[in-house]
Amino acid sequence: MNFEDFFNDCYASAKNNTNKNEGCNDIPGGFQDLNPELFTILGTIVGDVMAGNMPFNVQNAVGNWLELVGQIILVYNAQQQYFQAGPGRYYNINNKNINNPFCQTNSNSSSSNNNNYGDEIDKLKEIINSLVYEVEEIKKQVKNIKNY
Numbered sequence: 001m002n003f004e005d006f007f008n009d010c011y012a013s014a015k016n017n018t019n020k021n022e023g024c025n026d027i028p029g030g031f032q033d034l035n036p037e038l039f040t041i042l043g044t045i046v047g048d049v050m051a052g053n054m055p056f057n058v059q060n061a062v063g064n065w066l067e068l069v070g071q072i073i074l075v076y077n078a079q080q081q082y083f084q085a086g087p088g089r090y091y092n093i094n095n096k097n098i099n100n101p102f103c104q105t106n107s108n109s110s111s112s113n114n115n116n117y118g119d120e121i122d123k124l125k126e127i128i129n130s131l132v133y134e135v136e137e138i139k140k141q142v143k144n145i146k147n148y
Contacts, residue, residue, distance in 0.1 A: 031039065051059050089095045097103040 050062065054062065089098070
């Protein structure tokens with residue numbers, strides 16, 4: 001997608017966006033299909049053009065205002081994530097990658113590993129009890145042989 005296509009798409013999506021399926025559509029003008037490198041280059045160009053045509057004190061005021069706008073957007077985003085996901089979990093090493101669908105090893109698998117260890121421990125206890133019984137039987141046989 002080149003620069004002209006992007007702006008044509010922005011105009012078309014802003015004009016035709018009826019929000020029939022809210023949450024499924026990109027914002028009017030859309031950023032979802034924009035290459036991240038192009039996005040940062042556009043920001044650099046706009047910043048350079050604006051800064052080159054303003055006195056330093058105006059650059060400072062406009063820059064601070066743009067940072068304020070960015071911080072407000074971040075606060076809205078964080079609050080929305082909080083509403084959607086809830087308060088989250090406290091730090092615990094068992095929560096590593098817990099919500100990562102691409103990671104096969106998470107706390108659920110570690111808890112199943114703990115269950116497997118419990119099964120193995122039970123089997124080992126049975127084997128030990130069996131060995132203790134056999135040793136007792138051998139002791140009885142040795143004692144009987146000594147008594148002859």
